[in-house]
Amino acid sequence: MIFKQNLPPSYILDFYFKVRRITGSDTVVYCDISTFPGLLSLLETCKISNDTVYRAGFKKVEVILPGANDSSVERIWAKGSDGDNNLYYFKVQTERFNYSYMRPSVDVLLVCATEFAQLHKIGGSIGLLSSLSHIAINGFKYIFADDPAEVSKHFAALFETIGKNCQALEKVSMVMGHGVLEFWGTRRESAKSRRLLPLDGDFSSFHLVEDPSTTRRTDLFGEPESLITMWNANAGLLMEELRKYVKTTEPEEPDVVEYWSKVKVVPTLMSWLEGKDEPRLWVPALRSLIACHEDGTPLDRYKGMAQIFDGAKW
Structure with a gap:
C-alpha cells in the first residue's frame, strides 16, 4: 500500500x-x-x-x-x-x-533538440519513444545562435526525427529559453517540481516579480517584458520553420501533413514550483517568480479580483 x-x-x-x-x-x-x-x-x-x-x-x-x-x-x-x-x-x-x-501516457520526456536529432542520426535511439503521447524539447538556444542559413537544416532534422520516431505523439512542448544552469546531479531533485508554462500572450494577467535571488545563476539579462518579447519571437520563428518543413516535404512524403496536423505544438517556458505557504513558479527564462496555486497553475490577477468582488475565495 x-x-x-x-x-x-x-x-x-x-x-x-x-x-x-x-x-x-x-x-x-x-x-x-x-x-x-x-x-x-x-x-x-x-x-x-x-x-x-x-x-x-x-x-x-x-x-x-x-x-x-x-x-x-x-x-x-x-x-x-x-x-x-x-x-x-x-x-x-x-x-x-x-x-x-x-x-508513456502520463509523464513527459524532455530532450535537447540538437542531441535528440544527432543520436538518431548516428543510428541510436530512445527506447519507448514510439509510445509516448507527450514530449518536450529544449536547447533551441544552440539552434537560434547558429548561422541563419543553418537554422532551417537544424529544425528540419528535428521535425524529421520526431515524425519518424514518435508514432503515438499527441503533443510536443517546445521549450523556449534556457536561462538556468543545471549542473550534473541536480535533475533528480527537480523532476517533480518542473512545470511547463504555455508561452501565449504577454503574461500581463500574471503577477510577475523579478527574482531577487543572487544564488540562482542565469545567463540572461534584461527586464521580464523584453525577455517575453524575445521568447515569443523565437516561438514564432519555430512555428514558421515547422510550416516551411511541412510544405517542402509534402510532395515527397504526403503523410507528413497528416502527422503534424494531429500533433499539438505548444511553445512553452520551463518553470519550477516552489514554496508551500506562498506557492510560486520560478521562471528562469524570465528571471522572475509568478504567483500560483498549489498545483502550479499561475494565479490570474484579474480573475482573482473578480472572484473577490463576487464574494468567492481567491
Missing part, C-alpha cells in the same frame, strides 16, 4: 545526454538522466514495489546505442552507423544512468 500511495503525479523527466565527436572518428555519448522520483528509487528492490510500479504503467526508457545490446556495463564499444566511426558510451560516474522509468 505504501508504494501505491507514494507513486508520483505526472512529472517531467529530464532525459539529458550529449553526443560529442571527439578525436578522429570517435563519438562519445554522455548521460545524466533523471532517476526515479520519490519511492520509484526503490524500483526492483523487492517484488511488492516492483509489481506496484509496473501495474501503475511505468516502463523503462533508455538511450540505445547502435549495436549495443547491453547497457548495464560500465563501458560499451559499439560500431557506428556510418562505417568506420566508433561509438563509445561512458558512465562517467556510477550514479549516472542511461535509463529511467516513466508512464
Whole structure:
C-alpha cells in the first residue's frame, strides 16, 4: 500500500545526454538522466514495489546505442552507423544512468533538440519513444545562435526525427529559453517540481516579480517584458520553420501533413514550483517568480479580483 500511495503525479523527466565527436572518428555519448522520483528509487528492490510500479504503467526508457545490446556495463564499444566511426558510451560516474522509468501516457520526456536529432542520426535511439503521447524539447538556444542559413537544416532534422520516431505523439512542448544552469546531479531533485508554462500572450494577467535571488545563476539579462518579447519571437520563428518543413516535404512524403496536423505544438517556458505557504513558479527564462496555486497553475490577477468582488475565495 505504501508504494501505491507514494507513486508520483505526472512529472517531467529530464532525459539529458550529449553526443560529442571527439578525436578522429570517435563519438562519445554522455548521460545524466533523471532517476526515479520519490519511492520509484526503490524500483526492483523487492517484488511488492516492483509489481506496484509496473501495474501503475511505468516502463523503462533508455538511450540505445547502435549495436549495443547491453547497457548495464560500465563501458560499451559499439560500431557506428556510418562505417568506420566508433561509438563509445561512458558512465562517467556510477550514479549516472542511461535509463529511467516513466508512464508513456502520463509523464513527459524532455530532450535537447540538437542531441535528440544527432543520436538518431548516428543510428541510436530512445527506447519507448514510439509510445509516448507527450514530449518536450529544449536547447533551441544552440539552434537560434547558429548561422541563419543553418537554422532551417537544424529544425528540419528535428521535425524529421520526431515524425519518424514518435508514432503515438499527441503533443510536443517546445521549450523556449534556457536561462538556468543545471549542473550534473541536480535533475533528480527537480523532476517533480518542473512545470511547463504555455508561452501565449504577454503574461500581463500574471503577477510577475523579478527574482531577487543572487544564488540562482542565469545567463540572461534584461527586464521580464523584453525577455517575453524575445521568447515569443523565437516561438514564432519555430512555428514558421515547422510550416516551411511541412510544405517542402509534402510532395515527397504526403503523410507528413497528416502527422503534424494531429500533433499539438505548444511553445512553452520551463518553470519550477516552489514554496508551500506562498506557492510560486520560478521562471528562469524570465528571471522572475509568478504567483500560483498549489498545483502550479499561475494565479490570474484579474480573475482573482473578480472572484473577490463576487464574494468567492481567491
